[in-house]
Amino acid sequence: MSQSAQVSVTKRSIANIVMFSLVLMNVASIRIFAQSPTSKRQNAEIVRDETGSGQSTELNAPVRKTKIAPDLEERANELSRGFYADENQKVIIELKSETPLNRMFGNNLSDADKNALFETEVKGNREKTGVLAENLLKLRGRVKKSFLNTGFVSADLPLSKIKELIENDEVAYVSPDRETGATGHIETTTGTTLVRPLLTTTVNGAGVGIAILDSGIEGTHADFKPLITSRVVLHRSFLPGNTATADKFGHGTHVAGLAAGNDIFSNGASGYYNGIAPNASLLNLRVLDDNGRGSASNAIAALDWMIANKATYNIRVANMSLGAGARDSYLNDPLCLAARRAVNAGIVVVASAGNNGKDAAGNKLYGTIGSPGIEPSVITVGAVNTFGTDSRADDTIASYSSKGPTRGYRTLANGARKYDNLIKPDLVAPGNKLIAPESLGNEFPDSATGWIYYKNNMVSAYPSLQVT
Structure with missing residues (x-):
């Protein structure tokens, strides 16, 4: 995998993982009606006739x-x-x-x-x-x-x-x-460390299953294996004709670490690189290939399996750091409808907004949210630049982060297009300069630490990670 692809993938995927901090605060009784601020207006439009159109x-x-x-x-x-x-x-x-x-x-x-x-x-x-x-x-x-x-x-x-x-x-x-593709200090800068002490119970993801629909997870990584048994409790591939679940692309492992890594390599600074839910169980649902590519049917297959097996693994959260181009309205888009079924089954679905916020010349682009991020019941997360500080006062929206309004559409009787125009993303979160586990299949292996750090001040030690 090229350096530019490695960095691009990370930018798109990281932002949405912070949502687990909010999700897990209410893990005892999750009741989600996740919509954008105009939810009442949007929900009034959810009418399907017998033809399946909206x-x-x-x-x-x-x-x-x-x-x-x-x-x-x-x-x-x-x-x-x-x-x-x-x-x-x-x-x-x-x-x-x-x-x-x-x-x-x-x-x-x-x-x-x-x-x-x-x-x-x-x-x-x-x-x-x-x-x-x-x-x-x-x-x-x-x-x-x-x-x-x-x-x-x-x-x-x-x-x-x-x-x-x-x-x-x-x-x-x-x-x-x-076609679908990967998109893409976490506890401190997201405020998770401030929230934990205010709770009467310990909230660290223990007993909760988080499904990662991605390129795979390196389950043997020490960050997921504090003792003898890995917290990656299931590995399953939904790629047609491919039963391998190893993460040769590196994306899924990185995402899983931000969600539920337990910081085995902090060099004495305990908890510094913890994921949001460091005691949660992880389910490796592989829907992207070795090049970070897949199809909507792969993701739908994983969502379908997840609904059927929700109780067995106590799956409460599904992360989809991936997306497809949005053409259909969310009323008809199959990936949106499958994600909505998961929400209606009691699973919180989090999706990335995407990485199409600007063109090659650096001009801002709007209406670039992908599917399933255009779905109102999905929590869609964009990216911010933290400038390497814990404080949120200096955070700004990352220029590459996809922006709304959503532009899936339906065709009216007169042939005109009616665009959804929903306000998305729902939230933004840190999207770059984050440390997380590295897959053994990654192009930049580091056997000494098992970490990879994208676009950071450690490029002197890892020149191949330099980003301009």
């Missing part, structure tokens, strides 16, 4: 009854006009839901009611997937994998058959399986 109750805007993502529809139309030859298209199919799970924002139901909804959903999705599989075969396509808890199917079929696919009664919406 409709604004605020503006009463008529919505075209389409079941296909705008970018996928454009490609299908171009194909029909003879712009290029037919090709196999990877898609994510949203199944029609029999429950209000896709319209809910937050964990407002009893456990019994939630479980009943998910049981109904899973049963219905299993039946719909069977019917859909038969119909796809007729279109020279195939089901690759079904995600019963989130209500999605990943499939591929000829692009020329997309418009026939959406005629199926089981189909609510079809999106391309978009």
